[in-house]
Amino acid sequence: MLAKTLPILRAAKDMKYAVGGFNIYNLEGIRAVIRAAENRNSAVLLQIHPNALNVGGSELIQLCIFAAENSSVPVGVHLDHCDDEKWIQQAISLGVSSIMADGSHLSNLANTAFVNSVTPLAHAQGIAIEAELGRMSGTEDGLIVEDYEARMTDPVDAVQFVEETSADLLAVCIGNVHGTYRNPPILDFARLKMIRNLVDVPLVLHGASGLPNTLIRDAIGYGICKFNVNTEVRTAYLQTLQQIPKHTDLPRIMEIGIDAMQSVVEEKIDLFGSRNSAKHYREADENSTKDNRF
Numbered sequence: 386m387l388a389k390t391l392p393i394l395r396a397a398k399d400m401k402y403a404v405g406g407f408n409i410y411n412l413e414g415i416r417a418v419i420r421a422a423e424n425r426n427s428a429v430l431l432q433i434h435p436n437a438l439n440v441g442g443s444e445l446i447q448l449c450i451f452a453a454e455n456s457s458v459p460v461g462v463h464l465d466h467c468d469d470e471k472w473i474q475q476a477i478s479l480g481v482s483s484i485m486a487d488g489s490h491l492s493n494l495a496n497t498a499f500v501n502s503v504t505p506l507a508h509a510q511g512i513a514i515e516a517e518l519g520r521m522s523g524t525e526d527g528l529i530v531e532d533y534e535a536r537m538t539d540p541v542d543a544v545q546f547v548e549e550t551s552a553d554l555l556a557v558c559i560g561n562v563h564g565t566y567r568n569p570p571i572l573d574f575a576r577l578k579m580i581r582n583l584v585d586v587p588l589v590l591h592g593a594s595g596l597p598n599t600l601i602r603d604a605i606g607y608g609i610c611k612f613n614v615n616t617e618v619r620t621a622y623l624q625t626l627q628q629i630p631k632h633t634d635l636p637r638i639m640e641i642g643i644d645a646m647q648s649v650v651e652e653k654i655d656l657f658g659s660r661n662s663a664k665h666y667r668e669a670d671e672n673s674t675k676d677n678r679f
């Protein structure tokens with residue numbers, strides 16, 4: 386079923402597991418994520434980066450929504466890292482579950498203003514808003530943020546940011562990086578613990594690819610309830626495609642690609658602890674955005 390993001394994550398927060406937001410680019414990616422979620426009886430989020438929309442167009446959003454509606458487990462459709470109001474409005478009108486209104490490149494004040502400029506329209510449709518405070522380094526789909534531009538999330542600023550915006554989810558920067566970790570990752574759990582103690586909304590960790598299992602488990606223990614995963618799934622797909630013998634039929638190539646991505650997603654679902662979480666989703670008795678209008 387097409388599910389609301391906030392009830393999925395509130396259940397995860399209450400029961401101390403995390404749900405994966407997996408970036409997809411095409412039908413094979415959508416199939417892989419949904420098949421994995423159905424196999425594991427888990428809630429899941431299909432994430433679309435705006436750069437994937439530049440190729441797939443609004444049809445890619447519609448495909449995700451249609452696939453989610455036809456799935457046997459709760460599937461949210463999430464627009465990832467978007468600062469383009471055209472795509473935000475398009476996603477709202479198509480009925481996604483949540484949107485990351487990404488103003489993390491702006492000052493805190495401008496980030497607050499940007500988030501508040503998109504939430505009324507989203508909330509009016511029951512669509513949750515994710516915002517990020519701080520700035521992550523790394524590379525993702527053409528978005529490159531150098532190390533010197535990175536900023537960790539300040540816990541005190543986070544309280545003010547969550548109070549002053551209508552953001553429903555907060556993405557934190559605690560040493561996490563998009564893409565490949567060039568050095569062994571170190572996450573600032575003292576900072577995360579402080580943020581968790583001060584802020585009530587579900588917390589999100591981007592850049593989950595390449596984090597060792599122990600760090601993932603600790604991050605859940607300190608309050609992360611959504612992990613964003615892209616690189617590991619994408620790499621498994623691309624590496625597998627490169628090994629396929631010439632003259633293989635296209636449907637067979639598609640299946641091989643789906644299988645490669647599905648295995649990674651299933652592993653992550655197990656690691657995040659969301660296996661069998663599908664039953665926790667109850668849209669009817671939960672509010673779907675922070676301001677409780679639903």
Ligand code: 13P
Pocket residue numbers: 408465466525562563564565590591592593594613614615616617
């Ligand atoms: P990775 O590519 O590092 O898994 O990060 C994905 C992400 O954070 C998507 O928003």
